[in-house]
Amino acid sequence: MNFDDIQAVKKLLSEPQKILIVPHKNPDGDAIGSTLALWHYLRNRGQEATVIVPNDYPKFLKWMSGNEYILNFERENTQAKSKIDAATLIFTLDFNHLGRVAQMEEPLRKSTVPFVMIDHHQEPSDYATVMYSDPSMSSTCEMVYNFIEYLGDTQAITPEMASCLYTGIMTDTGSFKYASTTAQTHRVAAQLIEKGAESSEIHHRVFDTNTPGRLHLLGTALNNMVILEDYKTAYITLSQEELDAHTYQKGDTEGFVNYGLTLEGIIFAAIFIENRDEGIIKISFRSVGDFSVNEFARNHFGGGGHNNAAGGKSDRSLQETAAYFKSLLADYSEKLI
Ligand code: 5GP
Ligand code: MN
Numbered sequence: 001m002n003f004d005d006i007q008a009v010k011k012l013l014s015e016p017q018k019i020l021i022v023p024h025k026n027p028d029g030d031a032i033g034s035t036l037a038l039w040h041y042l043r044n045r046g047q048e049a050t051v052i053v054p055n056d057y058p059k060f061l062k063w064m065s066g067n068e069y070i071l072n073f074e075r076e077n078t079q080a081k082s083k084i085d086a087a088t089l090i091f092t093l094d095f096n097h098l099g100r101v102a103q104m105e106e107p108l109r110k111s112t113v114p115f116v117m118i119d120h121h122q123e124p125s126d127y128a129t130v131m132y133s134d135p136s137m138s139s140t141c142e143m144v145y146n147f148i149e150y151l152g153d154t155q156a157i158t159p160e161m162a163s164c165l166y167t168g169i170m171t172d173t174g175s176f177k178y179a180s181t182t183a184q185t186h187r188v189a190a191q192l193i194e195k196g197a198e199s200s201e202i203h204h205r206v207f208d209t210n211t212p213g214r215l216h217l218l219g220t221a222l223n224n225m226v227i228l229e230d231y232k233t234a235y236i237t238l239s240q241e242e243l244d245a246h247t248y249q250k251g252d253t254e255g256f257v258n259y260g261l262t263l264e265g266i267i268f269a270a271i272f273i274e275n276r277d278e279g280i281i282k283i284s285f286r287s288v289g290d291f292s293v294n295e296f297a298r299n300h301f302g303g304g305g306h307n308n309a310a311g312g313k314s315d316r317s318l319q320e321t322a323a324y325f326k327s328l329l330a331d332y333s334e335k336l337i
Pocket of ligand 1: 024094100121283284285302303304305306309310311312313
């Protein structure tokens with residue numbers, strides 16, 4: 001964050017505001033962790049603040065402090081809309097363009113109040129008055145820590161905030177494994193542990209929450225995996241029928257896509273998940289090394305993300321989507337070596 005932006009935020013926060021904090025649709029650990037940490041921080045400073053999520057999120061994220069005060073735009077629509085109308089300042093966290101909040105896009109676009117973006121996705125669009133965008137960051141949670149540091153306030157980080165921030169750093173780095181994890185990421189995590197984040201307990205709460213249904217669904221996903229050695233690619237499909245057969249709950253497929261990359265020699269992995277309600281196939285892409293799944297998702301599946309983790313969607317059927325995906329690979333053969 002540059003000096004002018006820090007001053008601008010300090011000025012905004014020196015007056016009483018009605019603040020909205022908004023993460024992307026289908027919020028993940030980084031989205032919920034960063035918004036709740038910022039919510040605690042602003043409220044502890046005496047500001048009125050509300051987190052509004054575009055839609056629901058997995059149960060393994062619902063233990064974080066402040067969770068019960070989050071408004072769900074889909075479920076608590078009237079209340080959420082009136083909060084948006086009344087807002088005097090809006091923070092958008094963990095996404096780079098307003099299309100990522102789906103149904104919330106329209107009311108947010110209508111708002112004329114200042115926007116502050118804190119985000120680590122590539123190619124941010126310029127809707128925000130203050131833009132703290134840095135794609136080299138491991139996570140938005142690491143950036144919220146920095147943001148609080150820029151405001152000279154790290155002493156204000158409570159154990160609750162530290163746990164929220166630790167959660168997002170942990171989930172977005174694949175437990176400190178992905179290439180986005182820097183020495184500074186570890187330094188921030190260490191600070192958070194010192195400030196009261198219980199790392200072992202957080203790992204347990206997020207990752208040790210399997211149900212028999214989820215493990216069996218993982219079995220189906222692994223059985224469905226197609227390995228294309230020539231393209232160093234592996235992909236998984238899951239139909240709505242298969243999800244239903246395993247009493248699918250939101251979040252159950254989290255992390256499945258990564259299994260492809262655990263195969264020796266595979267550098268590109270994808271998962272295609274049918275969502276009959278929305279009439280789409282939701283896609284996740286992962287890579288190791290230089291192959292940019294952000295570019296791939298942008299070019300072919302109306303999505304984006306980061307170099308090594310991105311998402312998108314398709315309006316075709318599951319089979320057609322997989323066939324289309326396969327047909328694209330020949331054009332990337334030089335990059336998939
Ligand atoms: P995931 O595959 O875990 O849903 O998402 C991986 C990364 O890609 C995340 O940073 C997420 O924000 C981003 N992402 C996922 N789906 C989409 C999408 O449909 N559009 C864009 N622009 N980014 C996405
Ligand atoms: Mn993130």
